Amino acid sequence: MSVKYRLIIMSFLQYAIWGAWLISLGAYLGGGLEFSGRQIGSFFATMGIASLFMPAIMGIIADRWIPAQKLLGICHIIGAALLVAAAPQTEYFPLYSLILCSVMFYMPTISLSNSVAYNALSSAGLDTVKAFPPIRVWGTVGFICAMIAVDLLGFARTSMQLYTSAALAVILGIYSFTLPNCPTCKVAKNQSWVDTMGLRAFALFKQKKMAVFFIFSMLLGVSLQITNAFANDYLTNFFGSNEAYKGTFGVEHANILISISQMSETLCILLIPFFLKRFGIKNVMLISMFAWVLRFALLGTGNPGDGVWMLVLSMLVYGVAFDFFNISGSLYVDKETDPSIRSSAQGVFMIMTNGFGAFFGSYAAGEVVDRTGWPDSWFIFAGYALVVGLLFAVIFKSKHHPNEIKEMI
Template sequence: MSTSIKFKLSFMMFLEFFIWGAWFVTLGTFLIKNLQASQFEISNVFSTQSLGAIIAPFIIGMIADRYFNAERILGILHLIGAVLMFQMYQATDISVFYPYVLSYMILYMPTLSLVNSVSFRQLTNPEKQFSSIRIWGTIGWIVAGLSISYLFKWDAAEASGEGALRNTFLMASVASLALGLFSFVLPKTPPVKILSDEKPSFASIIGLDAIKLLKDKNFLIFFIASILICIPLAFYYQNANPFLDQIGLENPTGKMTIGQISEVLFLLLLPIFFTKFGFKKTILVGMLAWAVRYLLFAYGDAGDLSFMLILGIALHGICYDFFFVSGQIYTDSKAGVKYKSAAQGLITLATYGLGQLIGFWVAGFVGEKYKSLQGTDVAAFWEQTWIIPAVIAFVVFILFLIFFKDEKVENKTENI
């Protein structure tokens, strides 16, 4: 792979995740302070990510993979996204904001698959080369968070009531415009020609062929656990930034990038842990980390116990890598050659789609249930808010421990 292509792919990944990190982390705080959104309205906005994840296979499987170059679709989606993001920047009411964010997420979620498609088609040895490309996406997310807190100080200004977090959408719009234009100079990635005259079925296009894997009891238990563990995960996405902001932690968005730094570290450690302890123990550690993280949030504060909050953020690497990446390896090992892509699509649909969709709604219900505390005792409100996902995560941990039968996963973990 030439240096030029490696740079283009790396810059593509950087912008792709810079855009997401530029506005999504602070979205909850923005909705509360700028648009005075209710807990259910906040849940509806965050649910657009799940709706986008559910619709994404239709866009990729039925359009991009069959008729158009991936890099051109990527460019068009980001150019439209730049316009939608600018409209979100200008919105002053939740009823105006919602249609734009829904449209945006329906268009953005497919780009996560498209950047992977563009990358993999250019790599001669994906197992060894992709990680060095993909890591620039994580760096992009980190740079976005650090910029918000330490360069522009938008979250600090937000605490003073200046409404500066609105600028995150403008920043994301500019970055989306840049990636949209840059996509047209990416390496050409035409559709893969189907050699067989047989047209792919609708089920195969959206990944439902892999539903046959659910006949395996162990995989069924893993599938259900994947949905259930994404319920507490949704609490983090929806509530973490507003929580840190409201209890007075300085530069909350910048400090949340510790989670992405941790993700990189534990991704490097995962193959060692996976090889030594196996799949079941690895994924159980990931589940338990969710429960511990939320307890740290429930009983920590921005004063003497602020270390508990930082530790909770730092656990993101274990929470994400030990469950999601291990799950991807396990899914790949259970699927035959014919169903590998469909199986990964099925798990993505279960987690980012169904699981988090339920989770955002549950988080909204919990927020409404305890909202009376927000006006009198903010600390008590957040304590109750975090205890519930901690309990859910621990229950999933126990159920998986009891019902999942340990088995050897044949995949080589260095191919993560």
């Protein structure tokens, strides 16, 4: 089997694990367990807490001691065991604690899987910028398949979604050990403790362009978990409690409606090379930021009845909002850093987006929801995304103009 097909399987399973619970968990917590907005937000903040240090730690380990593909497998198997332990819990503290621990081992696998893919493609003599997006798109396909399967099997409002995710994690955990080897970097004698511990990637903050990039990664990361945490709960429980919308497709099959977002991702991932060539890295990221404004605003104005077209449009916009920054940002980090700190640098990117950004965003969103209620909260989120986009347009400077991007691709 060619390296591309092997990486496609990895990508499919990597995101199917997440898709099995990420979108539907909020509906289960808010409906089945009747947790508050703050409590729901805290579960999604676990991804932020984990991403503050676990991707960096695992990136360092992968760079220095354990090959990334083996570490990927270890993390998935441990995470699966923790999900199995979490599934039967119904009280807040034990369920929260076990989800937090499982996420500690899942979040690093996102950057680890990127590193495995980049290394395998480079070793095969392939251009990562050209070859990676078509492989990564299968991750989104896996996410969609898991979402739809969980919905159709009736798991979206039960703890069975966690068992499903655990089963997929075991499969990928075992499969990871068969992937191409990612060599570790030997520690040279007489080098500084910073290099010995693999912390050199954090020196990227000394470069103004990288510091600004990472700060805006954090600010945009605030937006990432908001719809993951509350979109399903909003459609299922908020509209489901209104007689006018009971029985509508958006209420009864919110997971499938939301899966349009991931379907949009599949197209948008493939469009990234074209947009990078045509508009350059900064403009592609700007497009992403203003797409978040539309995403939130349309959620606030739409409904599962005669306004369902606005919800569908919001889902379509999500592909641009998510991919144009996350995938382009990952490629930007890969191109701007030395191969010796590649895994660590991807870990830092994860810290800023899914770490600080998701942590602050999840808790802040929960507070906004409890204080403001629906649908006004969506308009507050839209205003925030607009301010971030305008600031990015003024402050961020990139040397990658369209002509230079053509040479990269």
